[in-house]
Amino acid sequence: METAYGFSTVTGREEKQARVNEVFHRVAERYDLMNDLMSGGLHRLWKGAMVSWLSPPHRAGWRFIDVAGGTGDVAFRIVEASRRKASGTVLDINASMLGVGAERAVKRGLQDNLVFVEGNAEKLALPDSSFDAYTIAFGIRNVPRIDLALAEAYRVLKPGGRFLCLEFSEVDMPVLDKVYEAWSFKAIPQIGQLVARDRESYEYLVESIRRFPNQENFASSIRAAGFERVTYRNLSGGIAAIHSGWKL
Numbered sequence: 001m002e003t004a005y006g007f008s009t010v011t012g013r014e015e016k017q018a019r020v021n022e023v024f025h026r027v028a029e030r031y032d033l034m035n036d037l038m039s040g041g042l043h044r045l046w047k048g049a050m051v052s053w054l055s056p057p058h059r060a061g062w063r064f065i066d067v068a069g070g071t072g073d074v075a076f077r078i079v080e081a082s083r084r085k086a087s088g089t090v091l092d093i094n095a096s097m098l099g100v101g102a103e104r105a106v107k108r109g110l111q112d113n114l115v116f117v118e119g120n121a122e123k124l125a126l127p128d129s130s131f132d133a134y135t136i137a138f139g140i141r142n143v144p145r146i147d148l149a150l151a152e153a154y155r156v157l158k159p160g161g162r163f164l165c166l167e168f169s170e171v172d173m174p175v176l177d178k179v180y181e182a183w184s185f186k187a188i189p190q191i192g193q194l195v196a197r198d199r200e201s202y203e204y205l206v207e208s209i210r211r212f213p214n215q216e217n218f219a220s221s222i223r224a225a226g227f228e229r230v231t232y233r234n235l236s237g238g239i240a241a242i243h244s245g246w247k248l
């Protein structure tokens with residue numbers, strides 16, 4: 001079986017996953033700094049937009065899972081938005097990313113709200129119907145079988161549960177697309193080289209963005225997994241988009 005890894009094609013999804021794991025293992029310590037540099041801080045606004053669309057209730061017992069949660073950035077924001085009432089599971093396939101996140105949770109005093117769990121988005125070792133919300137930010141693009149991840153999202157959500165996905169998407173503004181193109185293919189790999197001493201990982205990042213389905217196609221995949229009332233919002237002219245769906 002052939003699986004896309006950036007623009008080059010590698011054989012086998014295990015190989016793709018192994019390469020993704022290596023990338024995030026290498027960048028874990030500098031991951032959050034790199035996000036700020038590469039997006040000019042925009043990722044903060046985008047994550048903020050996802051959390052305000054989610055609008056977590058201020059009540060204990062409301063549970064969410066943040067898949068591909070990495071260093072915990074999105075989960076921290078959800079817990080804060082719930083006035084520290086929500087409890088969440090941060091799940092990621094990469095122990096290095098989770099290690100950084102768990103340390104940070106302690107520093108922020110959020111360790112009682114969050115558990116950090118190593119696992120694969122394609123096969124969650126979690127019971128059916130156990131969460132009120134499932135979030136995934138800049139993660140699904142890295143998962144070899146997106147359809148399996150969506151099916152798992154549907155399975156672990158309670159009826160009435162909410163799915164939200166933040167991901168890079170297709171730019172739909174004439175001038176912005178050229179600027180974005182130059183930034184992606186020239187600046188980002190260079191920042192990767194200078195700051196993380198890792199040009200290749202950031203070349204992978206840019207290439208994987210280009211391969212990910214556009215807004216409409218991704219919305220169709222979410223519907224195919226069983227979600228209803230599927231909609232999306234573009235952010236920064238489509239550089240990123242948030243998709244929303246409900247398990248009804």
Ligand SMILES: C[S@@+](CC[C@H](N)C(=O)[O-])C[C@H]1O[C@@H](n2cnc3c(N)ncnc32)[C@H](O)[C@@H]1O
Binds near residue numbers: 067069072119120137
């Ligand atoms: C770009 S980071 C996003 C981290 C975090 N959600 C954020 O927005 O800051 C992508 C994450 O996806 C994780 N990942 C990749 N493949 C995965 C899989 N199959 N299952 C779970 N996590 C995965 C990586 O380890 C990495 O931490």
